[in-house]
Amino acid sequence: MLNSELLIIGGGAAGMAAALAASRSGRRTLLVERAPYLGGVLPQCLHHGFGLRYFQQDLTGAEYARRFAGQLAAAPVQLLLNTTALAVSRERIALLSNEQGLQQVAFRRLILASGCREIPLGALPIAGTRPAGVFTAGQAQQMLNLYGDDIGDRIIVLGSGDIGLIMARQFHLLGKQVLAIVEQRPQLSGLPEHQRQCCEQCRIPCLTSATVCEIHGRRRIEAVTLRHLDSGAEERIACSTLVLAAGLRPERELVAPLLDGGAYPAWLQLAGNCEHVHKIVDTVTLQGEQAARALL
Ligand SMILES: Cc1cc2nc3c(=O)[nH]c(=O)nc-3n(C[C@H](O)[C@H](O)[C@H](O)COP(=O)(O)OP(=O)(O)OC[C@H]3O[C@@H](n4cnc5c(N)ncnc54)[C@H](O)[C@@H]3O)c2cc1C
Structure with a gap:
């Protein structure tokens, strides 16, 4: 011993x-x-x-x-x-x-x-399939920065805390298309400096009062359903990757x-x-x- x-x-x-x-x-x-x-x-x-x-x-x-x-x-x-x-x-x-x-x-x-x-997909109220291409922000960061793996090119980030904003900016700087940062609250939650870098400098679309409610795709994620929480309206957005930055x-x-x-x-x-x-x-x-x- x-x-x-x-x-x-x-x-x-x-x-x-x-x-x-x-x-x-x-x-x-x-x-x-x-x-x-x-x-x-x-x-x-x-x-x-x-x-x-x-x-x-x-x-x-x-x-x-x-x-x-x-x-x-x-x-x-x-x-x-x-x-x-x-x-x-x-x-x-x-x-x-x-x-x-x-x-x-x-x-x-x-x-x-x-x-x-990190709060994983299984702990979030998101319906649909469980295909490849869904990562937590930390997993995506590790794959890109430590192991040189790719995570896909058309990305939706769920959660606008500092980690979600920092990762969205990195994806953008790597030449990937960040389709949206989706935040269920009426305002973004990360530090103002990170909000400025993401929304103003990188012009990443930020959707507040919205959430991802369903994942589509069999082998690889193909799309998500986005729900606008104020109106209840839903839309389908095609993507190759969903990154979860939903809390720690x-x-x-x-x-x-x-x-x-x-x-x-x-x-x-x-x-x-x-x-x-x-x-x-x-x-x-x-x-x-x-x-x-x-x-x-
Ligand atoms: C994406 C991201 C961006 C950030 N940006 C900033 C920033 O700009 N500025 C800033 O100041 N901070 C930033 N932070 C925050 C900062 O990095 C963390 O708060 C800090 O590094 C956490 O340190 P920790 O030791 O508490 O935890 P961790 O770094 O998580 O270390 C915990 C360690 O414990 C090990 N461990 C766990 N369980 C066991 C076990 N049972 N047996 C053996 N080992 C175990 C794990 O493997 C891990 O190595 C960021 C964090 C992230 C994720």
Whole structure:
């Protein structure tokens, strides 16, 4: 069985910041990350807008991640990549899974930094078929920016939060046709700066008080039915891709069994998007550092 004073689950911005803060206090720290790389969502974010508060510099997500990953490589932190934490018990034992099989780790303190989940198609009230060509925004971003895969050329984006707007702009800059950003509220929900970039600079049509209510197509998506919520009128729009940017949910199922009377044990801290969904990465980093200091 492995042994660690501090176990950190998740190697995104929050987990990396927590591990660096803990290493400065000389505690034996183990960081486990499911992916083969550190950074969480950051390496797939090739746009600028990261680190303005923490570094007073305008970095891409990938650059922001590299700053922390570089420091971690030189810090006394044990790192297990390609490793998923499957369970955590009240007895302070975590069950890990990687290509060596199952492994237990006994720990004294735990920081959960597991990020958040995108709301998938199955959780949305959208009827019709389930063909290829429907992606969450994060999936589309990963496919384009990390793996160089294509997602199709005639795209509808559902949801106008910052992630929907940023991705719509990237699709446009890649030469794809963004047919519409569809938002059920009467106004767009992302930051004014992102709204300006999408609607004014890239001239992407933004349809508010509207939603996608049905998907058409057998193998590949061929069209969606759009419903205008004020009038109830529906129209069919041909497309090759539907990108869902319908919201994020903190990912903390792993520690749900530890809840007692609505509180977690004193040896556990949550940091980053698994605690609440942060607007910017800088506050995620600060919360990761704070979680390590609070525990140690
Ligand atoms: C498209 C997009 C655009 C953004 N734009 C900006 C921007 O312009 N400016 C800005 O400041 N911020 C931006 N953000 C927000 C910022 O990137 C995130 O808030 C921040 O990176 C989240 O960090 P995190 O560590 O909480 O979560 P994540 O980055 O999600 O990291 C969580 C990590 O935990 C791992 N994990 C989860 N469960 C387990 C498990 N059981 N076992 C092992 N590992 C596990 C995951 O693999 C992941 O690596 C953007 C985010 C996105 C998605």
